[in-house]
Amino acid sequence: MSLKVNNNIAALSSQRYLTENDRKLAQSLERLASGFKINRAADSPAGLVVSEQLRGQIAGIDQAIANSESATAMVQTTEASLSEVNNLLVRVRQLALHASNVGANDQSALEADQLEISNAIDAISRISRESQFGRRNLLDGSTGVTGGASGAGLSFVSASQYTRTSPIQGYQVEIEQVASRAYMEGGTEITESNLPGMTLTLEEGGRTAQVQSSEGDTPNSLVGKLKREAERAGLNLDITLTPAGTLYVQHREYGSAPTFRAGSNVAGVLSESGSGLEVATLGADVQGRLGGEIARGMGQLLIGQSGSENTDGLQVRYIGALVAVGEEGPDGRPIFERQPQPGIAGTINVANNALTFQTGPNAGQSTLVALPLSSPNFLGRKVTNASGFSSLADVDVRTTAGAADTLKITDAAVDELTLARGRLGAFQRNNLEKNIATLRVTAENLMAAESTIRDADVAEELTTYTKNRILFDASAAMLAQANTIPGKVLELIR
Missing domain, CATH: 1.20.1330.10 (f41 fragment of flagellin, N-terminal domain)
Structure with a gap:
């Protein structure tokens, strides 16, 4: 070991450790104080x-x-x-x-x-x-969300909060396929010869109506009995005896979902076989576009599909324009009926003021x-x-x-x-x-x-603080000891 006066390396080293321990101690105190x-x-x-x-x-x-x-x-x-x-x-x-x-x-x-x-x-x-x-x-x-329709037989039903406000000219409604109803039409005429013992049966919505001809019945009276029985049973069906003498039954609701079954014990009057019930020819849902976007049909309702950019949730109903048909009625006025046709049905205007949260x-x-x-x-x-x-x-x-x-x-x-x-x-x-x-x-x-x-983990920081405090005290004590080493040179001179 050499003794030097100008450079006390031991003191410098102790001072460095003291400074580092002081920094760590201050950091521990800061973490404990702030959390x-x-x-x-x-x-x-x-x-x-x-x-x-x-x-x-x-x-x-x-x-x-x-x-x-x-x-x-x-x-x-x-x-x-x-x-x-x-x-x-x-x-x-x-x-x-x-x-x-x-x-x-x-x-x-x-x-x-x-x-x-x-x-x-x-x-x-x-x-x-x-x-x-x-x-x-x-x-x-x-x-x-409010709206209105412009077009014969076209009406605004509703719109959701996701339907966008329409441009000034509105959303154009294009009908590609009109809605229709389920039906069954007999191919055999009801006559006086096949009328005796004839049984007609209708089934719709879980309800059944059945009538049987009796003595003195005519085709008109039998169909009248069937109508009354269907009404009594709550069947949602229209029943008609055509000018040709055949029976025509049609569901009152439009679309592919409503249906019914019908049968007769005489082949061709309703069911072709003359035994059991047969399912009616299904109707069709309206098909088309709303504002150029493909829409979903449900009966006479045309509904904007989920995810559509503009018409999501928009619902319109198309029933067709009133058209004069046949001869004048009993009151001298023309007879009108709805005749929906494919093509441009009109426009729908929508104002969306839905709230945004x-x-x-x-x-x-x-x-x-x-x-x-x-x-x-x-x-x-x-x-x-x-x-x-x-x-x-x-x-x-x-x-x-x-x-x-x-x-x-x-x-x-x-x-x-x-x-x-x-x-x-x-x-x-x-x-x-x-x-x-x-x-x-x-x-x-x-x-x-x-x-x-x-x-900060307080338990961990307290442990670190204790360690740093001990090291700080030790480094301070060692610095004091190191500062006494150059004094030993004087003892050599004496």
Whole structure:
């Protein structure tokens, strides 16, 4: 060992260790004080990047949860208003039934019923006009999807929140195949010779109607008996004896789904074999395009397919234009019937004002919902009635026919409203509530991951702190000892 005065290597080494131990001790104290093991980028550059990304995701998820809860509150407010409208419709229906009891009602009772119905309709109109969430109207149609049709025999049915607003000229409706109904036509004429003992059987929707000819029956009377029996059994069929004397049976509903079976014990009158029931010739669904996009047919409904760019969820009905056929009727007016034809049926205009909720933590993760229009002028619009009521707003129970038609329109309005409430309930349950539950689990997992990267393990840091404190004290003591070594040179001089 050599003794030197100018350079004390032992002291320099001790000082270096003291500086390093001081840095480590300060780092341990910082981590214990802050609770984080990453307090600056230099602590862990890669860990900081991942941690900050996770923190951003967690903050986004927290806001998405708050957004979903706000959307849930709006849907619940809307549903509560619709519930009150539903209660008012139930009361209108009750009053219509009371007014239908003509044997016990006088004119003053009918006037009282009509007065209460008018008040209920005014209340429905007020709820539709004034229901709000904050300053946003809910049931006046400003937050829904509306539409209209231009074209003979073409009507707008509905649209979903995914249907895009149409251009000014509307979406062109092109019919490639018209809808038809299931039918069965006999090839054998019903005559006086084959009439005795003839049995005719129809089966539709799980219900059966059967008649047998009796003495004195004619072809017309037997077909009349079959019609009455079919009506009594609730069969949804039209039955006709053609001018040629053959039997023609047709389903009342359009499309490939509605069908029936028929048979006769005389070959060719209905079934060809004369034994057992045979399935009718199936009808066809309408086929075509909406706005140039292929649509799906269901009876007379043409429905925009899921995933279509513009017409997803759009529903239109095509029944064909009225065309004068045959000779004039008994009243001297021409006889008209619907004759749907392939080709351009018209246009549909759609205005989509559906609400958009940001329910996810990233761009594009949004959900749409359209709120219904509950105005009396809108409810019950599509009900055909003898009184000429165009909607719930027009009903009048002061006549027997008016009371009956009010009942029809009210039932339709209840159906429309309950369907809208069901859609909102499904949206709340399946979209919002499930989304909130999923986001909370995701946030929990992301917090666990971020904590693993960024949070300090206190037990581990205390162990490290104790070690660094001992090393710091030891290096300080050794530096003091090393600084005394050059003094030994003086002892040699003495």
